[in-house]
Amino acid sequence: MVHAGDPRRVARALARLDAVHIAGYLDNFEPHEQDLVFQALPAERRPHVLAAMRYEVAADLIGRRAPEEAAGLLGDLQEDDAADILGRVDEARLREILAHYDVEDAHALEELMAYGERTAGGIMSPDVFSIHHDVTIAEATRMVQTADDLPQHVHYLYVVDEHDRLVGVIGLRQLVRSKPDMPIHAVMTTELVSVTAETDQEKVAELASRYDLVGIPVVDDQRRLLGVVTIDDILDVVREEATEDILKMAGAGQMLVETRNFSASFRARMPWLLAAAAGGLLVAASLQGFEGALQAVPALALFMPVVAGMGGNVGTQSSTIVVRGLAVGYVETNRLGRLVLREVALGASLGALYGVGIAVAAPFLGATSSDPVHLGAVITLGMMGSMMIAAAVGTSVPLLMNRLNIDPAVATGPFVTTSVDILGLLFYFWLATVLLGISG
Amino acid sequence: MVHAGDPRRVARALARLDAVHIAGYLDNFEPHEQDLVFQALPAERRPHVLAAMRYEVAADLIGRRAPEEAAGLLGDLQEDDAADILGRVDEARLREILAHYDVEDAHALEELMAYGERTAGGIMSPDVFSIHHDVTIAEATRMVQTADDLPQHVHYLYVVDEHDRLVGVIGLRQLVRSKPDMPIHAVMTTELVSVTAETDQEKVAELASRYDLVGIPVVDDQRRLLGVVTIDDILDVVREEATEDILKMAGAGQMLVETRNFSASFRARMPWLLAAAAGGLLVAASLQGFEGALQAVPALALFMPVVAGMGGNVGTQSSTIVVRGLAVGYVETNRLGRLVLREVALGASLGALYGVGIAVAAPFLGATSSDPVHLGAVITLGMMGSMMIAAAVGTSVPLLMNRLNIDPAVATGPFVTTSVDILGLLFYFWLATVLLGISG
Incomplete structure (x- = not known):
């Protein structure tokens, strides 16, 4: 309907929707569609719709209106909502809009905007009885x-x-x-x-x-x-x-950026992959000494993904439980050692269970080896080791970050999986050289 | 202080704390410590503390008191809180406690408990004016x-x-x-x-x-x-x-289980690793055909972790953004195709950027190959492919689950990383056989 661009049909449809629903649609529309819908709204409904929209989207929309109209619209909102929207309008536009306020109101708004965005001041309403x-x-x-x-x-x-x-x-x-x-x-x-x-x-x-x-x-x-x-x-x-x-835990940025905006998405996600890329290079460098072993028993390579992957999964489980537990206050931060030991024991048990299962299944999948028993032992012990390392890293890294007053959620995921790749695979190949009697 | 077990000192300390704080401590104490603290509380404060505790922990504590005392304590709570706690007490104990209520009240509580735990009925208070x-x-x-x-x-x-x-x-x-x-x-x-x-x-x-x-x-x-x-x-x-x-996204269970309880943790986490383990076996089986290639160019194995890992990271980013976006209503579910295309393009760009970087760095790390240029091309294109596959899988799987009315958060993480391991590495080795002119 909006695509067809018939203002009268749009207006009739809008009359049947409440402000919250309209705002929900506008949040997901393209800018020109937003303007068309907003134009079709009766003037008295516009502030209600604006207040119910996402601040970022409302700020963009406000930025496209004439400064005088923008000031009028925002004047009908609660002061804290107006400040939240204005705080996301660019500086030059902001000056133009504030020029249409009387001095006192503009000052009050600027004071509100001055508080940190993520503080009580930033979200409070100054209207208090x-x-x-x-x-x-x-x-x-x-x-x-x-x-x-x-x-x-x-x-x-x-x-x-x-x-x-x-x-x-x-x-x-x-x-x-x-x-x-x-x-x-x-x-x-x-x-x-x-x-x-x-x-x-x-x-x-x-x-x-x-x-x-x-x-x-x-x-x-x-x-x-x-x-x-x-x-x-x-x-x-x-x-x-x-x-x-x-x-943050997934290393996917800090907020849901406009999913339509390619370059914003690229910028938000690129830096978080750096850890994984640097880690990947380190893995390659550190495994280099084992090229000989790989040449002797190429089947070792086939089980690299499962050794690293199971470790990564257990590490992600541990770190997720700790990070979320810290956020909602479930974790006894005074019992760090006990918590890490418990997780490592869990990693060892889960590793033993799945490791034996995979080692037993390996020959049936046709993993050729002159020494299937020892290869099985390498896989089982390698998985146990990788999962124990993962549990230890996944638990202790967020706990330590929390102690150092660093947000434990920041990129815990990529960091944990990368360090598990390195340490877990090194252990796996070291085991192989020892148990299979091949030189590295 | 609680460890020392001096009831008078405990009582003095409790007098200085409010009910919410005491409940917070109790949530993290061992059962015998909880009983000791609860005993030291004046009778009139006990219901307030109980109401502020986590339902599961409160249910355990209530289950350890005499049924008559339990009924008295719960009688002082709001009906919905009492129902939430009682709903977590085991059946036999529950009957004993309800026997101390008058018939009408017991009936009202049972009605409340009958509503689904995650429904409006399950969280509503029947006291309404x-x-x-x-x-x-x-x-x-x-x-x-x-x-x-x-x-x-x-x-x-x-x-x-x-x-x-x-x-x-x-x-x-x-x-x-x-x-x-x-x-x-x-x-x-x-x-x-x-x-x-x-x-x-x-x-x-x-x-x-x-x-x-x-x-x-x-x-x-x-x-x-x-x-x-x-x-x-x-x-x-x-x-x-x-x-x-x-x-759920991390495959770490559905709720934060008692971090003290080893076997509960084991049971909550074990099934989610099954996907990764089965996937790992599949990877091993599907890469088997490339043992010859690995023997010819063992350096290929060194870059398996980075190819799979970068893919896994991008896939986790995509799926996290989609899953959370669906939960808070940011994702335009009617534009599935566009969203997938955009994510795949992102994966390709990020893959090109990091792929070239790693390929250039590879020889300096001593990755030996008789054909460094082609090995570089395999690494770059392999990473791009793996990251494009990851973006496609990470975006479309939760979107499709959502369309089929399956909760998109369930185990998206393990599923995405595992399928990326398989598909990404298959592509990487296929590339290797083609570009390096080796047979698989």
């Missing part, structure tokens, strides 16, 4: 009733003292159920979880999840209220961080 | 004020008609701000998102995230209200599903 601790329940209720700038997702009221410092919180439900003449400070909860603007967004999500909160207040070093991180943003963070960890 | 649509705002407010069984996390009131059918929703904030004499049906929101008890939990999480909701009502086929899924459970679902996807 706070009340003085001496106010009564009846007065507070009246304020909620008459406020015309009440933020969209209010579930808690934050209570501040005369220095604007956060001293407590009261839920709407508590407000409704308390006696009208009580002062707020007598009914509010004073044990509350708060974060600073610099707190990592992952930490904020963890707190919300552990304490079952739908909003977490953000305070400065004087405990003055700066804003609130709401649960809808926290949900996005949890998804985003999971995606990031998955991609 | 609903009001009749003819009630006025003032009356509804009074009901909220006086209800003594108000669920813990009430942010919305659900509105039902005379047949108990869900017809609308009103937020507490809207309730506070509306005129007292208005009937609820005049101010409620009638466009509301609801799910059925059978809806997959992943779908529920997606809806909450897209529509920024802190609760989603669950209805039966008559639209009668069964319960509500609250945001805290949704947050847990998002984390759990991400963990599951990560582990």
Whole structure:
């Protein structure tokens, strides 16, 4: 329908869809299709659709509108959403758009954009409803009733003292159920979880999840209220961080880049292959001494892929379990030695099981050797060794990275498989020279 | 401290920690340590700690208490949490515990446990506050004020008609701000998102995230209200599903099993290695025809790991991007062919880049060959081929699985690396026989 480009049919179709669905389509459309659909939307629906789109795509779309129109559209969004989109618009365009804001609003937006993208400040909404601790329940209720700038997702009221410092919180439900003449400070909860603007967004999500909160207040070093991180943003963070960890572990970049953009994909993925390529060269160099053995028993080469592959698989299992376990707090970081030993024992058992199976099957597949028993032993012990090395590397590398405060998810996958290729195959060939009595 | 086993010191330490922290420690303790700490807790704190623990660990702990005490502890939890824990207690123990409930409560719990674990029914709370649509705002407010069984996390009131059918929703904030004499049906929101008890939990999480909701009502086929899924459970679902996807992709099981339990780990990981082992045997069998080539040019074996490894890495990148993209809705499933072509082109470009690099470096590493130029060509083209195959397999396998309604995350990793090992290395050796003029 969009391809046909009939604006009236597009408009009729849009009237039947909600903003979230339209945004979902726009996220996957080509730029000219996005513009056509956006144009066909009634003006009052545009901000809703924009707010529901992915920030990167919304920023591109906004960048293609006239600066004045862009400023108008963004002005109808919540401030934190507007800042998230504007933060992804290029610098020159950003200046042009901000020029259409009044000075104070532009300043507020710039302040929001100044916070680190992955911090509480970067995801918080500065619209937060706070009340003085001496106010009564009846007065507070009246304020909620008459406020015309009440933020969209209010579930808690934050209570501040005369220095604007956060001293407590009261839920709407508590407000409704308390006696009208009580002062707020007598009914509010004073044990509350708060974060600073610099707190990592992952930490904020963890707190919300552990304490079952739908909003977490953000305070400065004087405990003055700066804003609130709401649960809808926290949900996005949890998804985003999971995606990031998955991609990093696979060495596939840090975020899902536009799948349409070839050169962006190329740039995101190229560097991660460097480890594997350098590792591959190292493997070739280190196995070189065994050319003689290969010439004597070429069947050795046939089992290189399974020795390296099984090791790589076990290493990936170990490192994945450790990396994800660290992310969700399942790993006892104080018991490193025990964990590594346990994984190595697992690698040895799994290696023995599969190694014997493959060694027994080998002759039937026609792997020729003058000495099938010793070749079988080389395969079995080689697989066990490779899988033990893999388990040790896969477990200890992310644990050590975590201790050194390096993100354990970064390229764990390629690193583990490459080091297993080198160490596992070296061990395999060393075994071959010893057990088959051939010189390297 | 727990090791020393001094109950008084443990009790003093516990007094300084909140329930969530204590639960976090308990999750990682040995059973006898858990019992010791739990015993040292004041009785009124025990349900809070229990509710914050991981369900599996809480179920084990509950299973070790006397049935009567267990029933008492669980009676203080929210019904959905109690059902989640009880659902993990073994059958005989469960009967003993339920015998201490009154018949009606036991029945309600059993009903909750009967819903699929990963469905809206399985994660919903049956405690939901609903009001009749003819009630006025003032009356509804009074009901909220006086209800003594108000669920813990009430942010919305659900509105039902005379047949108990869900017809609308009103937020507490809207309730506070509306005129007292208005009937609820005049101010409620009638466009509301609801799910059925059978809806997959992943779908529920997606809806909450897209529509920024802190609760989603669950209805039966008559639209009668069964319960509500609250945001805290949704947050847990998002984390759990991400963990599951990560582990499945790596072939490391479906959930993070107790890292202390050796045999559970062995059982969870063994089957996933079967694909790699079977694949390894297939590789050995299919490369067998090239033993002659290996004897003539043993240097070919040195570059097998890098050809297979680079392919495996690219394949993992492609499949990870597609699997995660499908999970978060970034992938245009209607453009399968284009996506595969693009990934194959990426594989070819990356393969050309790294292939030339490795071929040029090969002679310096001392890879001896009577024909270094042709060996270089075999390495470069072999890597390009292997990486193109990997990109094609890595992209199309999860996309096809998705079309066939099979979870694309299941063992994509091992499957992709194994098929790349086979196809990539076959291509590499075929190239060698052609370009180096040796017979296979």
